[in-house]
Amino acid sequence: MTQPRHPIISNLASSRVKKGKIVSAKEAIRVIRNGDTLAISGFVTTGIPEEIIQALQCEFLETGKPRDLTLVYTAGIGDRKDKGMNHLAHEGLLKRVIGGHWGLVPKLQKLAMANRIEAYNLPQGVIAHMYRDIAAGKPRTISPVGLGTFVDPRLEGGKVNACTTEDLVELIEFDGKEYLAYKTFPIHVAILRGTTADLDGNITMEKEALTLEAQAMAMAAHNSGGFVIVQVERIAERNSLSPRAVKIPGILVDCVVQASPENHWQTLSSFYNPAYSGEIRVPSQSMEDMPMGLRKVIARRAALELRANSVVNLGIGMPEGVASVAHEEKVLDYLTLTAEPGVIGGIPSGGLDFGTGINTDAIIDQPSQFDFYDGGGLDIAFLGLAQADRFGNLNVSRFGESLTGAGGFINISQNSKRVVFLGSFTAGGLDVSIDNGQLRILQEGKSKKFVRDVEQITFSGKVAAKKGQHVVYITERCVFQLTDQGLLLTEIAPGMDIEKDILSQMDFRPQIAEKLITMDTRIFLTEPMGLKKELLELPLAHRLQYQSEDNTFFVNFEGFSIWREEDILEIEETASAILAPLGHKVAAIVNYDNFRIHPELLDTYIEMVDRLVKRFYTGVTRYTTSAFMRMKLGDALIRRQVAPHIYESPEEARKALEILKP
Template structure:
């Protein structure tokens, strides 16, 4: 291990290199190193033609280097990610066919590093079959400029599989809290652990370079060897950040021990959710919970489920899990996304996907952008937005019970009055449409997996049955024809025993969720 200075960083990344990071927003982002890379390009017009790999999204609200900073300079020729939520210039460049881009399942990207080397052939898995990732569909490719197949179809003894072969990492740009004199990396003050260890493995397996940004180099006698995250044998260079503001724990804070699990808090992080239809959706969705469930908490509306569980005093009966490796505790939502506290387990990102793939999750709470008459779901592309699938495909194909949550019609105005729902102003965009043009969840394939699938909206609850998508409940106060069926692009089946949604949920103070959890 060698400590490297700012000036020396300029010579590490070459034109055409494959660069990998392990970050979510600013968490684990080696921001000062990335600033150096940008400045080097501004001075020398190099490095360029880079391939950028990240399992997550590195948007930072402009506080730190973002994907757009590299794309607008023309430094990237290809990106491989799972999700992209706040990079408008990158989305436009993809739309304009200016760069190659792949959206692949988050878990596959996070785990592929340790499965792609001279001994192992890459990831061979069923994850992605019959979705936009399958090469018989789009192969995860986002535009016509993206021609190389990173995903191929395999038949192994009569079983269908996908084979993912991602390029080897030339330069790994990683982050830890501290390094010791042997180059061992510790993640003591980080909000989550990430997959940096596996990225370092991948780089070393092909004689790549591993650079880790830390706050300081300290004597190992003050550290616990059990806390080593990346052994020094995998680390080529340590870069000590010169300015702590470029080593943020989270977007919301530079560092607080609560969010790295070093301390616990008795204070509630988020205020209770406001009483509105969004809260009604979460209440109804939560009624599908069973005692002891491990819950996959997805991005979007379901990120607020942990808040509801605490409000209803049932958080001890189930365990929420975020795929970044946070188990239990309070999962921050909204502007506090990523601010997780009092959690039970903090696990490596890639190991968390091992947990998910092996049946560790009993129920998945997922959002949706569009649903069609067959029950297929699109989350990646809608309107002018290009999000990618994130961990949606990995999770939805690894669990037996799925609850999709969202509004029936986008931008409608609904009101709760006297324990009933009324439509004040109809929405502008239907979310239930005849055919989705991008399949992230394949309903027919889900039936072969014997999955239980429910869709909870503000106006009705649906179940995916063998006969098709079926309305099983309607919100109190609504007219089935006018307020539900007329607002859909197709006519679903209607259960013979169509029920009214639990009217007790339509009051500000509820407190009855515990009665639903058995």
């Protein structure tokens, strides 16, 4: 059913004849009534309609009105101090807040934690999608995002405090699968931002770093019978804007506020960076290499999880270091980095400019970006590790009386094909040194991050394990993997003692891999790791070829590296997928030229080879020009009672294989 239009809209019609839709901020906010639901755009410090927000604050402080508003926003919008949503943190002005992230709005956070306002923390991507559903008149936003986390109504239902009692999230089921149904609601006023407006209210965003969900919000408010206010930098004549450049059509816009320059910075820390809006491209060489230290060690180990041609998301904070390492290793051109508000390609920005990017391939609307993320479009996500428990659950959203919020973390972590959580092993004063490739703990952190049970579940290890998601937890001193039984310790840094430096600093005892390996020593050295060469290696599927004419299986491991146990598992699975359907055994020949393997994985690798030999091979020969590799592999094969048959050239190996064929 069509919603009745906001009563003030018709009253403004006659006053617009001469000046179109252009009004002052003070005039614009006077349409807001007591009890209205207010939606405001912005992401961290980007694209904030600061002048209008300030005017709303002044109006309340001067008159005590409007009161009892419901505030809705996706990402945290503020500078951790006074700007953005912090202007609205007044008791009486707000009755309820529904937000995706709270860390940048400490004044709102204080009201919520003191039980002065009703407060919800919902996934950022869900709120972005809710605007579209509200515009379409749908009663619920239905998504699996949030299952098993604090948003799940079986846990907390996204409620922040005791005075928040209404259920906005329900558990439903379709076709035997569980989903969450998020209750939608009318938007009475949307406060948005663009660059240029014409007199009819058509809005372009040519100088904005992000387009966010502005169009969806405008449509949600308009179709709710509400009011749409847009802050812009400049005004243009009617019919002078390119229709392709218009991001918010004038039919959705009720009034436009031309802001003063001091209230229309591109971000709260950058007045205008043309690289953010895609006007120019800047030399990537301007990125500085990270200094050697704890953050770089963690980022380097995380970077070893990268694969060529991957679509990547980098979270805020520690994960930002992965981009720096990728730049230093000269592999950025082989990856597509993304950020949740809509940046695709280029180099994502950090700090308070997080969410923007330079040299991007595209900047799309935030709801569309979360369509891509929620549907499994991400190959790998690197996210922060604040607190983890025995089940592999992560908490990054709430710690005691500190409410950070989930932001896009739940959408991203639940739906990326592979997830890497990275952070220091302990917190609060941790100090380390790296000397001669060895890690040393100079001062241990005061707080343990690996606890028996996390304070709040932002990522569910049980849900991830059930669906077989690949999840890795990386710290400066060790690496864990997620299994059905919880965390499995798989790697330890050189110089670390497992009992003293790891297990004693955990509130639970994890599973420990039968063959615990040392983290790649390159991580702890000053020179680059040579990641580019590994990243451009021939994919495994192209290295294993069966030739039916002579029933021969070729394995090309030239230049191939094995640094992780899962690499060995992938080889066995790929070979089995090729050979098992044949129904008969084959002769095999393996090229080991320039082959590299972590010394502590050699026995595990040979065990896998032994299984393949017994299952699939009539005979196998191997060759490499490296005398050292012939000796090392030969000794390992003999220990497993596997005939080595290692030769110096392919010709010798092929001639020997003919003799071994039945």
